[in-house]
Amino acid sequence: MNTRLTCDVVVIGAGMTGAACALYAARAGLDVTVVDRGPVAGGTTGAGEGNLLVSDKEPGAELELALLSHRLWAELAEESGETGRMIEYEAKGGLVVASSEQGLAALTDLAAGQRAAGVVAEQVPADRLRDLEPHLAPGLAGGVHYPQDSQVMPALAAAHLLRVSGARFLTGRTVTEVLRTADGSVRGVRTGHGDIHAPAVVNAAGTWGGEVAALAGVSLPVLPRRGFVLVTEPLPRRVRHKVYSADYVADVASDSAALQTSPVVEGTAAGPILIGASRERVGFDRSLSLPVVRALAEGAVRLFPFLSEVRALRTYAGFRPYMPDHLPAIGPDPRVPGLFHACGHEGAGIGLATGTGHLIAQALGGKAPETDLAPFRPDRFEGEAA
Numbered sequence: 001m002n003t004r005l006t007c008d009v010v011v012i013g014a015g016m017t018g019a020a021c022a023l024y025a026a027r028a029g030l031d032v033t034v035v036d037r038g039p040v041a042g043g044t045t046g047a048g049e050g051n052l053l054v055s056d057k058e059p060g061a062e063l064e065l066a067l068l069s070h071r072l073w074a075e076l077a078e079e080s081g082e083t084g085r086m087i088e089y090e091a092k093g094g095l096v097v098a099s100s101e102q103g104l105a106a107l108t109d110l111a112a113g114q115r116a117a118g119v120v121a122e123q124v125p126a127d128r129l130r131d132l133e134p135h136l137a138p139g140l141a142g143g144v145h146y147p148q149d150s151q152v153m154p155a156l157a158a159a160h161l162l163r164v165s166g167a168r169f170l171t172g173r174t175v176t177e178v179l180r181t182a183d184g185s186v187r188g189v190r191t192g193h194g195d196i197h198a199p200a201v202v203n204a205a206g207t208w209g210g211e212v213a214a215l216a217g218v219s220l221p222v223l224p225r226r227g228f229v230l231v232t233e234p235l236p237r238r239v240r241h242k243v244y245s246a247d248y249v250a251d252v253a254s255d256s257a258a259l260q261t262s263p264v265v266e267g268t269a270a271g272p273i274l275i276g277a278s279r280e281r282v283g284f285d286r287s288l289s290l291p292v293v294r295a296l297a298e299g300a301v302r303l304f305p306f307l308s309e310v311r312a313l314r315t316y317a318g319f320r321p322y323m324p325d326h327l328p329a330i331g332p333d334p335r336v337p338g339l340f341h342a343c344g345h346e347g348a349g350i351g352l353a354t355g356t357g358h359l360i361a362q363a364l365g366g367k368a369p370e371t372d373l374a375p376f377r378p379d380r381f382e383g384e385a386a
Helices: 016-027 061-086 101-116 126-132 154-165 206-215 247-253 290-303 305-309 346-364
Strands: 009-012 032-036 094-098 122-125 142-146 168-171 175-180 186-191 194-197 201-203 223-232 242-245 260-267 273-279 312-322 329-332 339-343
Touching (some): 016 032, 016 346, 061 346, 094 126, 101 142, 175 206, 186 201, 201 206, 223 346, 273 290, 290 305, 312 346, 329 346
Parallel strands (some): 009 032, 009 201, 032 168, 094 242, 201 339
Antiparallel strands (some): 175 186, 223 273, 242 260, 260 273, 329 339
């Protein structure tokens, strides 16, 4: 039987960003309904590594958002001590390493700009790298230690934030239309199970954010960027930090549709080591690519030779919501009153979710945002050729 609900805001998407939007909107006193066509964390969130990074952000709007999000994640983890355990929050830090003097010079310049923006970035000479990671390969030129880098278990975190938000959440409900009033303003959404009426709708649909925007009659150029992760057998903690090659930062910023891989290795609280990272634009093709998986394994072994003797138990793929300028869409859409966007974070959505949710809640309440939303304007691509 069709149902008709009334609330203050509908959040489309029960991934990490949708959960954070629900949490902070509810804490602002709003009645929130979250709707998703699949389960909680069933999309990009469930295929993520859970990274909360400042190390891979160049100075600018995204780094400001990352620093805000870092503070909010830490606050959530400290709440009664229980939240940190429930989401497997671990402030383990990151270590970015360079294999050449040229790469180290570029990394050093990046770190200097990040420090000026408020990031803690500690230069590590080659002969001190093994103080931080005893099993690293020899011959590296040096690196930078980022103690602010952290990690959560993304599916647990999304589920926990939704639960503590007190929001109503409806899974298995596909949104088929964003309802509009005669003057064009939002008045809710239509699903196969009925209409949900609300004066505000938040598009937190991740890689599918462009499809949701189209339901409201606007364009948002979100594209899927496929990545694979290798998961090893459980091990005693032999990788202490998130460790990655300096090439990773350049790969994140690249506009290329072609395959790119750069070694990223990190231990987890549960024991397995996660190995990434790859990026390629192949649409929503989930097919296993043995060349990509092989490249990931080879890159990880170059960083940590002991991994050549470790079994990889499984691999999984996910789609990062890629935007042409590598910045998410956050905030009100001036083309449709009552429509808000919180998507397009590419591979940084877990880390940026809390800041995004906080800013969306401020915008929903008509408050001045803590961070300037201009760089994230949803309509910034309006008029550009597809």
